[in-house]
Amino acid sequence: MDTEAQHTERGRSSATGTDESRPEARPRSVRMSEALRQLSLRRAGALGALGGVVLLLLSHFVLQPFLIPSTSMEPALEVGDRVLVNKLAYRFGSGPARGDVVVFDGTGSFVREAPEQNAVAGLVRGVAADLGLAEPAETDFVKRVIGVGGDRVVCCDKRGRLEVNGVPVEERYVYFGDAPSQVPFDIAVPQGTLFVMGDHRSKSRDSRDHLGEPGGGMVPLDKVIGRADWIGWPAGRWSSLEEPAGFDRVPAPGGAHG
Structure with missing residues (x-):
């Protein structure tokens, strides 16, 4: 059995195969899901900040x-x-x-x-x-x-x-x-x-x-x-x-x- 050939083939496969740690290599649906999640978090943060500003203005001028x-x-x-x-x-x-x-x-x-x-x-x-x-x-x-x-x-x-x-x-x-x-x-x-x-x-x-x-x-x-x-x-x-x-x-x- 040619073990050296097998290792060589594995190395080539690893080098040319899909590296799932790279964002562009992930399935499109996964990337879209992560993008939507990050967008939701940013929106939630922006709404929270806006709500805080509104509360401060309300407290300062009204109640x-x-x-x-x-x-x-x-x-x-x-x-x-x-x-x-x-x-x-x-x-x-x-x-x-x-x-x-x-x-x-x-x-x-x-x-x-x-x-x-x-x-x-x-x-x-x-x-x-x-x-x-x-x-x-x-x-x-x-x-x-x-x-x-x-x-x-x-x-x-x-x-x-x-x-x-x-x-x-x-x-x-x-x-x-x-x-x-x-x-x-x-x-x-x-x-x-x-x-x-x-x-x-x-x-x-x-x-x-x-x-x-x-x-x-x-x-x-x-x-x-x-x-x-x-x-x-x-x-x-x-x-x-x-x-x-x-x-x-x-x-x-x-x-x-x-």
Whole structure:
């Protein structure tokens, strides 16, 4: 048996035969299938990127998820809730009303200046916060509007109730067992600003804590990001935030009862 001839023939066959590792040597149907798969992956990636851009634009201009980081707004809002902040609520002439839950930038009112941070890390964190995936910036706060420009807010009357423009307010949203405030105050809210407080009064650092500081703890209207209208997550807490009726009897500034 001529084994050398057999090896020679095998070598020639291997050299001239089909090498399936080369793309052009594969069946056309296989190549078409792979091309379609790669095209589908590229399309999916492009659609994902487009969807992300749309979500960021929606969050930036219309409806922003906001992760509740503390207990200061209990029982209405709990730690871990994602509220949906309506950024169009005050864009067409109307302003925040007493009882609204608002998200605002506290720079200059609650904090003197924004803390320094790495630019890239800040950008990533900002995007995550805009999508409700991370805690908000240290300068962003969520509180309830108690007084608007021109109001006189006093704490407290003989029955321990908050008064706005001479009218006592029944604050049913306040955390059970908390007083309206342990700190007495009598303030006039400057025009163009808001006086805000948390619902969990004993756990909230709000306008009361900054009365003696520059700005007096008042939140300028142009620092309001939007109104918290709904709880979007977790699913078991899906609901809208109710408008409290306690301020219905409060007169406009200048019409306070004697």
